[in-house]
Amino acid sequence: MGDNALGRFLRARREATDPAKAGPSTGPRRTPGLRRAELAALADISVEYLTRLERGRDRRPSGQVLGALADALDLSPDERVHLHRLTKTGDGAVCPQAGLPERRLRPTVRALLDRLEPTPAYVVAPDGDVLAGTAGFRLLAGPLGLLDGDAPNLVRFAFTDPRARGAYPDWSGVADARAAALRAAADLGDPWAAALAEELHVTAGAEFGRRFAGAARLPGHVGVERWAHPTAGRLALAYESLALPGAEDHRLVVHLPADQDTAAALDGLGSFGTPGPEVVVPARARD
Helix, strand or coil, rough: CCCCCCHHHHHHHHHHEEEECCCCCCCCCCCCCHHHHHHHHHHCCCCCHHHHHHCCCCCCCCCCHHHHHHCCCCHHHHHHHHHHHHHHHCCCCCCCCCCCCCCCCCCHHHHHHHHHHHEEEECCCCCCECCCCCCHHHHHHHHHHHCCCCCEEEHHHHHHHCCCHHCCCCCHHHHHHHHHHHHHHHHCCCCCHHHHHHHHHHHHHHHHHHHHHHHCCCCCCCEEEEECCCCCHHHHHHHEEEEEECCCCCCEEEEEEHCCCCCCHHHHHHCCCCCCCCCCCHHHHEE
């Protein structure tokens, strides 16, 4: 990480933050920006601990601490990602998920998805990673931005992609369910879920942290989600989430129209007619 890059970044951002964020001034300032005590109070940590972070004596703060500091410093999404990477680089890791076990999908699971075409269906891991999907699902989810990036993830999309709030009219309910599912997986020892939770404490901040900490109910495996599709309009999508055999705890999720308007919209979109053009789901899983 170089020589205390995390500490330098925190101090530079503290000194660049408007002191008005901490309230009325209590006297002349010898340095620009926030005092350590002010930032510590905003982040609800001790001044002594913040000092250790800035001086490089502690280079492994928890995701909750980093998230609180990111919120207090009004970091942008890119700056939050950078802050998270600084801690991982300083710890000798290449990325947050370095060293995690490789994921595989059985050929029979992929064959099952092929048989479900053109119904929107996908296989999801406990941490929300979309491992594979039908052309019908890609046609439905692709225009929302849900499948963008190298590793599509339902939880990361909900909390860090600005398009998610437009994609889900009931964004708050979806966010609660995504955080609760991730918390359940992390509590059961899933390493991918634990790594993602640590990441999102930083990159999504309090919006994720309070939902993750307060998760008290497991999301249902049967229900209805409402989506706002850029082409098909408002959709009411019933879903069934079915556990697949195996220790991986993968689930097969199938979407069906919950009303006639949605059925007509999906038929016009192609999900229940002729599938649209191929859109590859970038997935970590391989046969």
